[in-house]
Amino acid sequence: MTNFIFIVADDLGYADLGCYGGRAATSPVLDQLAANGLRYVNGYANSPVCSPTRFALMTGRYQYWVRGASEEPLLGTSRGNPELGLHPGLPTLPSMLRDIGYHTALIGKWHLGFRPHFGPDRSGYMHHFGPMSGGVSYWGHNARGPASDLELDGQPYDEPGYLTDLISKRAARYVRERAADGQPFLLSLHYTAPHWPWETRAQGGVDPEVSKDIAHLDGGNIETYRTMIQEMDEGIGWVVQALRETGILDDTLIVFTSDNGGERFSDNWPLVGGKMDLTEGGIRVPYIAHWPRGIGRPGGICAQHCMTMDWTVTMLDIAGARPPADHVLDGVSLRATLADASHGFPRPMHWRMKHKDQRALRDGDWKYLKVEEHEYLFNLERDARERANQARRDPQRLAAMRAAWESWNAQIPPVPAEARTDLISTLRDMPAR
Missing domain, CATH: 3.30.1120.10 (Arylsulfatase, C-terminal domain)
Structure with missing residues (x-):
């Protein structure tokens, strides 16, 4: 059976990677995966902001079917609201793969609702390590206020270290564990990098002022941002090395993308706009697929139009998992394009934003x-x-x-009037927890 690793960066720009025209050497590992795999040049996120895209990734459907996805994005003010999250009864990529024998793990960001109503373990993941919120400090691991936002298998948890590295090391460990027990797996590897606050490995600790307001608008620079990408890329290399050393690289489909277009330090060239925009810079994202046993001609470029939820359906297709009859998938399988990058088919794609x-x-x-x-x-x-x-x-x-x-x-639910959309001003007004 094929293993799956679904890597999602956070707020990465279309041209931030070398293989997509990046102007800095930030991504040698990902560039090599592209050189030995496929690079999709008409790939899109389901939304120009993070949590709505994650709803689509999990369900294989347009995110608009779930009330919480109308929040652009989910914020800490949704805590305790039983409507604002990924409902445990919904079929998901991890639950459908778990039901046919896969081990499933989310290592990294959740951002699909808060406890007690929601959580990774309630939506199909058998193991989770990472933050529950959208953006957290890389050293303090806090969202708002001093407390860590990390969880380990449903319980509050923290350990010292740079969050990108903690995520990468646990992912590499998880790969080795699954290789040892022989169970096929889905690893959702969801980084917070290079989302704000802009902190690197070399900084070695938390700026107290950043901890108070991680959505600061006066921090960071292009050098810090590029370093954050490079450190994420290095960690992905640790995961690839674990696959290689355990002999399961050939049987593992790795998909890399971003949850939406880039933010202020991102390189989106030649696109315009960015996060929160339905211009191309807000929704067109890199897609790299690497699967030695399943890609017909490595090093190719695929022009097929696709979006986040298509990869969900692709993985279900490859694994032979079938959704319940009442869970109609909006995504379409890209499996044929992996075998033949020139394969194409009509793919209208729709978006809306309040x-x-x-x-x-x-x-x-x-x-x-x-x-x-x-x-x-x-x-x-x-x-x-x-x-x-x-x-x-x-x-x-x-x-x-x-x-x-x-x-x-007209076929999908309307946007609720009370849905929140003004991200930065809402974060500033939100009290510390």
């Missing part, structure tokens, strides 16, 4: 975008930077894509 009343649809070369009252139409194959608005030149196409988006939107 933030700035945004909507988007990509269908083929074309993208329909609405931000507040402004509508846009772009041919992304000719204009990836979204500078040449074709709305007036091609009003019939604009009308058709608007109608297609509205038809899709």
